[in-house]
Amino acid sequence: MLLKGGTVLDPAAGRSERLDIEIRDGRIARIGSDLNADIQTYDCDGRFISPGWMDMHVHLREPGFEYKETIETGCSAAAFGGFTAVACMPNTDPPIHTRDVVEFVIERAEQTAVDVYPIACVSKGREGKELAEMGDLADGGAVAFSDDGSPVQDAGLMRRALEYSSMLEMPIINHMEDLGLNPHGHMHEGSVSTRLGVPGIPGLAEEVMIARDILIAGFTGGAIHVAHISTADGVELVRRAKEDGINITAEVCTHHFALTDEEVERTGFSTNTKMHPPLRTQTDVDAMKEGLRDGTIDAICTDHAPHASFEKEVEFAAAPFGIIGLETAWGITGREIVDAGVLSVEEAVHKLCVSPRTILNLDVPVIRQGAAANLTIFDATTRWTFEARHIRSKSKNTPFVGREMVGRAWAVYNRGYFVQAEV
């Protein structure tokens, strides 16, 4: 196939150039100006072509919760959103805490356009007590360790985890939360939770844990990655830790720079405004954008968290946390980050393509002759409305239906598969 007239974007170099790309047998056969060939040709005029994107924080639910999502449906959602790779969290059933589960997940994704990289458990059974067999998990193909959803509470365990993983040169990803400061909250603790009478989750619970893990990372030299950062003070802690040379990285979810806790009230307690960490305040939203701008926040992710409608169609306190995000990731980033002037297209793509792989020690795909074709074709200007029919995930739990998106991922190419968002 021939991709004609697109602007090829190299986020690692921060460069863009108008080039045609000819793909044969899954590899880039030729790249150059005014290429012609008697094969299927796609007009990419007005669109960018970048190395395929990666969402480093998704929940694919398989094995165990296939009624919410499967690896296949999750990968469809990823491809729709412009991603050719995802890293999936281990809170499945069984959890990804033994090598056979790691291998199962990788194998299940082999017939899709999306590279699936399992993140394995820090602790056996995600119980926060004993280290999982990290070495064996790494040998099986795990790319990082996390007890996501169950923050590592024991500082001693976190110390051992960071020491042990440093030997493997792999990061620990912590869901930053001191549960003693959040025994039973359902939304951000602040003036909105006070008005609504909803038990709150204080930003403090996140900040205390970030501060602790910065100290432990500094002490051990291990690599700590802050999952779904959500508070202004948390961003400031990471900023200072980076200045101090701590081996720390951070990601932010698209909803945390797009929505505030006001959304809970505006929607009348919609359970699609309930996620963990919760939607915070405008101050926090502004801090997420500043953190992305100045490099404190390395990566943009979604924390794609599918839940079945019967689980979400309940009263607010009974609903599980989380929303899907793969399909809307670029449309929200385009609107809130690129269109709003926080980052250039190249910089935004860097956070979606280069940073996640750098953090996880994965090779970033390159666009050059002879390389395997791993591409995302997108634009940054199309204004469109996200609708339920765009959802590829098995679950529909998103607050973004009916919202305006700016920028569209049109297609991905990876592993020989060409997937167009809408055919």
Added chain:
Amino acid sequence: MISEETTMVAERDDDTTLRRRHMLGLADYDRDEIELVLSTAREFREVLHRPIKRVPTLRDVTVVNLFFESSTRTRISFELAEKRLSADTVNFSASGSSVSKGETLKDTARNIEAMKIDMVVIRHRSPGAAQFLTSCVEAVVINAGDGAHEHPTQGLLDMLTMSDLFESFEGLNVSIIGDIAHSRVARSNIFGLNALGANVTVCGPQTMLPRGIEQLGVRATNRLDEALEGCDVAMALRIQLERQGVGLFPSLREYHTRFGIGLQHLERYKDLIIMHPGPVNRGVELASEVVDHERAVILNQVTNGVAVRMAVLYLLAAGVRSE
């Protein structure tokens, strides 16, 4: 969406109905709406003093009292109000029901509605549960307490009780004392009293004052005397004894010492009126003598509760009839 959940029923020419379909909370009620409920309640209160206390107003209207949280007085108060308006009444309480079999609130509500009901009175532990119900059923929904969010009929009966004692709400000083963070009674009173022009102070240990409470338009203090000085009405909230283990305060003894209202306060503040939503923990929020004092109007609140609920049922029944 809030705008949908509180859909106004078709505009009417007269001002004798609430232009709302449901009563979910007082947060967006204005002065006229509250005054309408209070004046209607005063009319119904006359009924309560007649030898025959029943009027045919809600004949053929079926009301379900859906109580997912234990409650004695609110449920009985609603039930009496419904019966005195001649409504058909069904009670549903969580214990021994399908809820214990794992049925969702939505399914429970839809099953009950399939039996052709017109109005639902709901008490539930989750904030927003009443609003959620409006998205599940066609019936008119009345919130009888949703978590720590709102308890609008309690707020209205408190306001009716105050209006019996004071000429105007304008400039009236009301202090609410206790666990503000976990109180739906406090929220409904704050919203309603602010709309009527009263000045509200909240008082309690710092662990019970939620962050940003001042943004609701109240003054907050940890000192009981500061709350009672110049105060017209002191509303003590029930301390939920089961919360003691959560560590919001060290002991009941210490709570009573710092935040309990005793006879000494009634002597110091000569015109102070005492209210309490009940049930009272004697010797905790209020000294036992204060509960029985002539300036405590706790039983008036209970009587007014029936009248207010009759008024709310009546005013919202217009929405049933208009379908």
